[in-house]
Amino acid sequence: MTPEQKTARTRRAVAAARALISQEHGLVYGSKRVSDALDYLGDDLPKRFPTFRQFLDRIPPSLPLGEARLYCTEQLLLQSDASLAVLETEFRPSLLRECRAVIKALDTN
DSSP states (O other), X not given: OOXXXXXXXXXXXXXXXXXXXXXXXXXXXXXXHHHHHHHHHOSHHHHHSTHHHHHHHHSOTTSOOGGGXXXXXXXXXXXHHHHHHHHHHHHHHHHXXXXXXXXXXXXXX
């Protein structure tokens, strides 16, 4: 990875963490963005900030996310949203703390 790539990827990780804190994205999409950005930075960072991956791994694969929700019945959406709300409530404090830790560790401004 070139220094320019590392700088751009670091900025992407910080921007994703800030977006999650400011609620520009939901917890699922925001956590995915932060997790992916940390993965692109190398093997060490995802291990230092494991909460994003732990949260994403706890989401049942059967839960409709993203565009798949457009094809679901109202009843299925309500049920899946209730399940997801339980996970989000459990992980929200640790995800927000970890976002702040990512920003503190990586932000160069």
